[in-house]
Amino acid sequence: MSGNVLLEVKELRKDFGDHSVLKGISTQISQGEVVAIIGPSGCGKSTFLRSLNLLETPTGGSVVFEGNEITAPGTDVNKIRQKIGMVFQQFNLFANLTIQDNITLAPVKLGLMDKEEAQKRAKELLERVGLPDKADAYPAMLSGGQKQRIAIARSLAMNPDVMLFDEPTSALDPEMVGEVLGLMKELAADGMTMVVVTHEMGFAREVATRVMFIDEGVICEENAPQEFFQNPKNQRLKDFLSKVL
Amino acid sequence: MQNFINEFTLNFIDDNRYQYIIEGFINTLIISLFAVLVGIAIGFLVAIIRSSHDKTGHMKAGNFLCRIYLTVMRGTPTMIQLLIIYYVIFATVNIPKVFVAVVAFGLNSGAYVAEIVRSGIMSVDEGQFEAGRSLGLNYRQTMQFIIMPQAFKNVLPALGNEFIVLLKETSISGYIGLTDLTHGGDIIRGITFSAFMPLIAVALIYLLLVTGLSWCVSKLERRLRVNER
Numbered sequence: 001m002s003g004n005v006l007l008e009v010k011e012l013r014k015d016f017g018d019h020s021v022l023k024g025i026s027t028q029i030s031q032g033e034v035v036a037i038i039g040p041s042g043c044g045k046s047t048f049l050r051s052l053n054l055l056e057t058p059t060g061g062s063v064v065f066e067g068n069e070i071t072a073p074g075t076d077v078n079k080i081r082q083k084i085g086m087v088f089q090q091f092n093l094f095a096n097l098t099i100q101d102n103i104t105l106a107p108v109k110l111g112l113m114d115k116e117e118a119q120k121r122a123k124e125l126l127e128r129v130g131l132p133d134k135a136d137a138y139p140a141m142l143s144g145g146q147k148q149r150i151a152i153a154r155s156l157a158m159n160p161d162v163m164l165f166d167e168p169t170s171a172l173d174p175e176m177v178g179e180v181l182g183l184m185k186e187l188a189a190d191g192m193t194m195v196v197v198t199h200e201m202g203f204a205r206e207v208a209t210r211v212m213f214i215d216e217g218v219i220c221e222e223n224a225p226q227e228f229f230q231n232p233k234n235q236r237l238k239d240f241l242s243k244v245l
Numbered sequence: 246m247q248n249f250i251n252e253f254t255l256n257f258i259d260d261n262r263y264q265y266i267i268e269g270f271i272n273t274l275i276i277s278l279f280a281v282l283v284g285i286a287i288g289f290l291v292a293i294i295r296s297s298h299d300k301t302g303h304m305k306a307g308n309f310l311c312r313i314y315l316t317v318m319r320g321t322p323t324m325i326q327l328l329i330i331y332y333v334i335f336a337t338v339n340i341p342k343v344f345v346a347v348v349a350f351g352l353n354s355g356a357y358v359a360e361i362v363r364s365g366i367m368s369v370d371e372g373q374f375e376a377g378r379s380l381g382l383n384y385r386q387t388m389q390f391i392i393m394p395q396a397f398k399n400v401l402p403a404l405g406n407e408f409i410v411l412l413k414e415t416s417i418s419g420y421i422g423l424t425d426l427t428h429g430g431d432i433i434r435g436i437t438f439s440a441f442m443p444l445i446a447v448a449l450i451y452l453l454l455v456t457g458l459s460w461c462v463s464k465l466e467r468r469l470r471v472n473e474r
Contacts, residue, residue, distance in 0.1 A: 053379055055375055055378065055379060078378075078381045078382070078383050079381065080381075081378065081379055081380065081381040082380070082381035084379075085379075086376075086379040088372060088375070088376065090370075090372050092370075092372035092373060092375065092376035093376070094373060094376065094377070094390075094391050095373065095395055095472060096391065096394040096395045096398070096472060097391075097472075098472075105380075105382075105390060105391075106377075106380035106381060106382055109382060109386055109390065110380075110381055110382065138471070138472035139472075140472060151376075154380070155380075158380060158381065
């Protein structure tokens with residue numbers, strides 16, 4: 001399942017003033033892996049995810065993506081981000097643009113596709129996420145689940161090598177969680193490398209190839225899902241699982 | 246009724262006195278229009294410099310200059326600014342008064358537009374910005390294609406209000422001897438010694454102008470709101 005190392009994180013630290021959120025996180029993420037990150041709220045899992053595409057600037061350590069140290073000064077962050085898709089809890093679809101323009105904006109403005117090509121790709125992606133009739137709608141007209149599927153399509157339009165999901169189903173009504181998780185499952189099956197911060201234990205268990213438990217800014221335990229859930233070793237993980245399962 | 250007609254004839258028809266009103270109307274229109282354009286240009290520039298500084302920490306010097314500009318423009322009366330620009334800054338050069346007025350009102354309005362637009366930029370959810378950046382768009386592209394269109398829509402009512410204030414504020418142009426609408430009416434009053442006719446006429450024309458302006462702004466507002474159903 002796992003191939004080349006795509007992301008290598010070494011001793012990643014992030015401080016907000018005196019408050020240390022990440023206290024030295026090291027891990028590797030290989031091509032084709034689906035890594036689920038779980039942990040109590042405020043543990044630093046979102047900050048960790050956001051550090052991977054430098055939406056948060058780490059205060060220490062390094063992140064290497066496809067052989068380039070993106071935390072090094074002088075790195076073209078915009079170029080790197082083109083290859084790292086991100087899906088947000090609050091969807092963050094561009095409110096001023098139609099669905100089609102949401103999907104085509106970045107590829108066209110960044111010169112990766114011409115307008116016609118991008119629109120064709122948008123059409124394919126809308127088919128894929130099951131919303132082919134929404135091209136001319138605006139985000140405000142869609143349900144939460146639809147918005148998140150469009151957000152995933154928008155990310156896919158850039159043909160990313162890895163996708164980061166920051167609690168993609170946490171802002172959804174319960175009946176809409178399934179449609180988004182279903183789509184993510186399909187992506188995983190297609191071999192997309194994914195890093196998913198989530199509270200969906202079912203998803204972590206069934207879809208992830210590895211589950212990571214972060215608490216108080218460090219990785220307390222990471223393992224294949226079967227072992228992780230059935231035989232947790234870390235005491236805090238045991239406590240956490242006893243509360244959420 | 247006969248009295249009304251006599252008054253009307255005295256104030257507007259005799260000696261073609263209506264021409265004072267026409268001249269003033271045209272000057273008020275020219276000053277307002279160009280001052281609005283100057284104000285928008287300055288306002289957007291200052292707002293972008295200030296909010297970029299707030300977001301990225303860059304442009305410290307630019308931000309400092311902008312803050313001085315805002316403090317001075319918002320901290321002193323428009324009339325004093327107009328007088329200083331006419332009698333001090335342009336004292337030794339022979340420049341059309343309308344131009345002086347455009348500069349003065351444009352500079353003044355720019356300060357208010359700047360803070361309105363900056364509040365609009367800040368009102369756009371941070372997630373919109375992050376989504377743009379996460380796709381690989383740079384700061385400028387994200388601002389241009391995502392943040393500014395939404396900010397503009399959000400502040401349109403406040404901008405419309407500012408333009409109304411500006412239009413009416415031009416009525417102090419008479420202080421530099423410029424025949425704007427107010428001054429034109431006042432000239433008639435000085436000749437005929439009747440206050441009612443010229444002042445009411447001037448007030449009605451301002452009212453019509455402002456009503457027209459409000460109508461345009463609300464039409465634009467409705468057009469920009471298509472994505473909110």
